[in-house]
Amino acid sequence: MMIQATVVAPDVAVVAHGLRRTFGRREVLRGVDLEIRRGEFVALLGRSGSGKSTILRALAGLDRGATGDVFVPQRRAVVYQDSRLLPWARVLENVVLGLDGPDAAADGRNALREVGLTGHERDWPKTLSGGEAQRVALARALVRHPGLLLLDEPFGALDALTRIRMHALVQQLCQRHDPAVLLVTHDVDEAILLADRVLVLTDGRLSLDVPVLVERPRRIGDVAFSALRSRLLSELGVADSSDAPPVHPRQEYLT
């Protein structure tokens, strides 16, 4: 697969055409066509093992074995489910890893302030909580001013309360920095809460591509929310048993 840095159109951040990937005899991606506009937040849903992360890795430029045409911005950043901080580097060193130049440290401090971790610059990663570590990973991504931010289930390992706070923080940061975002998740509610558009990956192809028209601030349980939720769940092959009020505690998301 060739990743080319050519600009396709001024308002487009990602174009993937005929993206295919096979592992052995298993065809995981069978021709995915995908476009993400600049500043657009797209969530990619799919069952586990459906190849969501394979798409993300291909867009990150990490998968040399994929085929197809992919155009992505030069600056890309990935936040994984594990924070993937280097345990032997202090928090600030992790944030500015690989950056040089006189402003690197100052930029790193700024990024840490944005994620609310001022004062933790000299901490060792192993002393951080899961949520704090993810915020450092977020700072490490944002300090690079990515044109494309790839989020690979970044909230998956967090407890419910921390996840709510992280959702709000990610929304706020994405509004400020305005990168194109691809969020890979298996959490339908999370996708609806955060994304401008939701894609569903089924059997190696994008089987659904819907804009999220629920008004912000979005609330789980709103009529439009529930309707989209049911549709996405049925696309994923799960019966939505919650016509009654949702089992979740009522959460409010301020943007």
Added chain:
Amino acid sequence: MTLSDVRAGPSPIAATPIDGPPTGSSALVKLPLAGAAVATKTTRHRSLGKGSQRLIGVVLLLGLWELASLAGWIRPQELAAPTAVVSAGAHLVATGALQSALWASLQRVFWGLAIGVPLGAVLALLAGISRSGENLIDANVQMLRFVPIIGLESLFVLWLGVGETAKISMISLGVMFPIYINTFAAVRSIDPRYHELADVIGLGRWQRIRRIVLPATLPGFLIGLRMAMAVAWLLLVFAEQINASSGLGYLIVEAQTYFQSNVIVVCLACYAVLGLLTDVLVRTLERVLLPWVPGR
């Protein structure tokens, strides 16, 4: 919440005395946590007891040994009594013989390590980082490591004579293997997710080595270093007992000739202390170089 809060509050846990009479299966017991007056006292007692008990054990053994010597159960030419060992040590220090022997031995170990450790580490990094490096280096090292180093002594003497070079070369070679094997294993067991991170971030080759490979390899290298120190002392004793005109090993051989078991024990004690000191050195290195490892 502080402990005083717990005590002041009307908590049922605080209200139940620790060694109070059992009042049935529903009774609560106070956990003897650190910070409580009673608990501190017992902890201090125990740690003091442990230290002094260990000391008592050593003193007891030395005392038995002394008694056995006094009673004539152990003959002095077989094993000198502790007091005889101490006086022999004092005599060796007074004449300066022990110091010069120690100095000669330390120099050999130092140069052996100074050459062997960097050599092993560099070879391991080359083999660990590049495929061609592995093909060139690893097979050779894996083959050579099964050759007993002590068996190479004859070759070294043949090549380098009986001087210092032969001894230092043998120590260097022996030290190289534990360093190489542990460092190579550490390079190879670096979590591939960190390499992927380096790809995403776009770290260059040198940055990748400096930021990821070297720090990730350091703990394995230090394990190798600890083993290398032990090997260095072992080979030193061997080399010095075969052919040397100075050093602790030479002192031992000399004492053996004159049936001076007290001098032999002094030298052995020196080896033990030196081994202990190198271990402390590596532990200190670990503490200084691995501040991110929790529990240090």
